[in-house]
Each structure stands twice: as structure tokens, then as C-alpha cells.
Amino acid sequence: MNTKSPILLEAIDVEKHYGKFPALGGVSLQVRANTVHSVIGPNGAGKTTLFHMLTGTKTVSGGRILFDGQDVTDEPDYRRVQRGIARSFQVTSLFLTLSVRENLRLGAQGVAPMHALNPWHEPVGARAQKEVVEAVLAKVGLESLADTPAGNLSHGQQRRLEVGMALSARPKAIFLDEPTSGMGIDDLEEMKRLIKSLRDQHTVVLIEHNMNIVMDISDTVTVMQMGRVLAEGLPHDIRSDDRVRTAYLGNMITGGKA
Numbered sequence: 001m002n003t004k005s006p007i008l009l010e011a012i013d014v015e016k017h018y019g020k021f022p023a024l025g026g027v028s029l030q031v032r033a034n035t036v037h038s039v040i041g042p043n044g045a046g047k048t049t050l051f052h053m054l055t056g057t058k059t060v061s062g063g064r065i066l067f068d069g070q071d072v073t074d075e076p077d078y079r080r081v082q083r084g085i086a087r088s089f090q091v092t093s094l095f096l097t098l099s100v101r102e103n104l105r106l107g108a109q110g111v112a113p114m115h116a117l118n119p120w121h122e123p124v125g126a127r128a129q130k131e132v133v134e135a136v137l138a139k140v141g142l143e144s145l146a147d148t149p150a151g152n153l154s155h156g157q158q159r160r161l162e163v164g165m166a167l168s169a170r171p172k173a174i175f176l177d178e179p180t181s182g183m184g185i186d187d188l189e190e191m192k193r194l195i196k197s198l199r200d201q202h203t204v205v206l207i208e209h210n211m212n213i214v215m216d217i218s219d220t221v222t223v224m225q226m227g228r229v230l231a232e233g234l235p236h237d238i239r240s241d242d243r244v245r246t247a248y249l250g251n252m253i254t255g256g257k258a
């Protein structure tokens with residue numbers, strides 16, 4: 001574990017109001033480099049909204065966000081991408097008629113698929129790109145399917161390709177929003193292994209509803225409730241935290257092992 005590694009990303013008292021509704025009521029958290037940091041909480045707790053704030057998809061109503069020593073609070077998402085923040089794409093944003101390798105090449109080339117198709121966007125060196133694509137193929141375990149159209153992959157494979165698309169931009173921090181949703185048991189194990197393996201070279205911020213996975217792969221867990229941080233700590237401590245158990249109204253947090 002790297003719970004003493006330097007802080008890569010920090011939210012300081014971040015607020016987000018949708019009209020009069022405070023979706024985030026002052027959230028602070030510190031994400032350490034080369035860790036898996038999970039954000040959990042009941043539906044509507046503000047997890048996705050927090051992701052929007054950290055990645056720059058939406059603007060904050062208050063507070064500050066620091067990334068890699070820089071104040072990025074007012075920077076749009078594409079600027080933060082250039083700094084090394086990647087968010088995994090949804091399955092719907094894969095190019096289904098293109099091969100797995102071609103999808104990754106687009107990710108490596110332009111950081112995001114739509115940018116990659118922009119003829120004015122300067123591509124990185126072809127050889128560097130090829131090396132990145134081959135490394136990502138191996139990382140996400142899709143080498144044998146490299147020439148298969150993305151549309152022919154199973155759901156689990158497509159979800160790994162999404163993670164691969166984000167990885168091919170060579171990010172420092174990668175944001176994964178429920179990467180295991182809709183997965184069967186075999187795919188779950190593979191995704192778990194993949195996420196665990198990412199922290200060697202990346203920092204992972206994860207929203208995940210499957211508590212067994214969260215407890216198994218996280219270095220740090222932040223629990224949100226009603227737009228605020230309810231608790232934060234090691235998986236073991238979070239699992240046994242009474243406030244967290246109450247927030248989940250039952251034993252969901254323990255994965256049924258209470």
C-alpha cells in the first residue's frame with residue numbers, strides 16, 4: 001500500500017449547487033499517488049458530481065481543486081486531460097466498427113476519441129503510439145482480440161477496453177465510474193485484477209457499488225452521504241464503522257459478512 005505516498009489530487013471544501021440544491025456541501029479529500037482510492041455511498045450521495053468536479057466536466061460552485069501541485073479549479077476538462085487526468089469512457093463511446101487496436105490507437109493519439117478525429121490535432125510519434133497501444137493491449141488482457149471489432153466483444157471485454165482507452169492517454173490519474181456494472185462473475189475478477197495492477201503506474205479514483213470489490217482493492221475509501229464526506233479510511237476501518245453501516249441501512253457494506 002502507498003498510503004504515505006505524495007498527494008496527487010486534492011479537493012478542498014468543494015461545493016456544487018444545482019439551482020438551490022446542494023449536491024456537494026463542502027467536500028474535502030486527498031488522493032495519494034499510486035493508490036486506489038474508492039468513493040462509495042448510497043444513491044444520490046454525490047459521487048458522480050464529485051467526479052465531475054475533479055475531472056472538470058462541470059464547474060464547482062465553491063472550493064478548490066489541486067492536481068499535481070497546480071490549482072486546476074477553473075480549468076476545463078480538456079486542460080486537465082493534458083495535465084494527466086483521464087476518465088474511462090462509456091461503452092457507448094467506443095468505436096464499435098473499429099478494432100480493439102484501432103480504438104486504443106485513437107485513445108493514444110488524441111487523448112479522447114473525438115479529439116483523435118480532429119485533423120488539426122497534432123498526433124504523437126507513430127512509434128511511441130504503437131508501443132503505448134501494445135502495452136495497453138497487454139495490460140487490459142485483450143491481446144488476442146486486438147484485431148476484433150469492438151462491437152464483437154463481450155460486455156466485460158468492452159468495459160476493459162474503455163479502461164484501456166483511458167490508459168492509452170498515459171494519465172497520471174484515472175477515474176473509473178462503476179467499471180464493473182452489469183458484469184458477470186468471471187469478468188468481475190478480471191476487472192478487479194486490472195484495477196489493482198494500475199496503481200504501479202497510475203493513481204486510480206474509483207466509484208464502485210460492489211462492496212466486496214471496494215474492500216478488496218482499495219487503499220483508501222471515502223464514504224459520502226448527502227453531499228458530504230461521512231467517513232474516510234482503510235477498507236478494514238470503513239467496514240467496521242457504525243456510521244457507515246447505518247448509512248447503508250444494513251449489512252451491504254460488509255458484503256454480507258457482518
Ligand SMILES: Nc1ncnc2c1ncn2[C@@H]1O[C@H](COP(=O)(O)OP(=O)(O)OP(=O)(O)O)[C@@H](O)[C@H]1O
Nearest residue numbers: 018021022023041042043044045046047048049050
Ligand atoms: N444536473 C443535475 N441537476 C439537478 N440535480 C442533480 C443533477 N445531477 C445530480 N443531481 C442531484 O445531485 C445529487 C447527487 O447526484 P450524484 O449523481 O452525484 O449521486 P451519486 O452518488 O453518483 O448517485 P448514484 O450512486 O445513484 O449514481 C442527487 O440528488 C441528484 O439527483
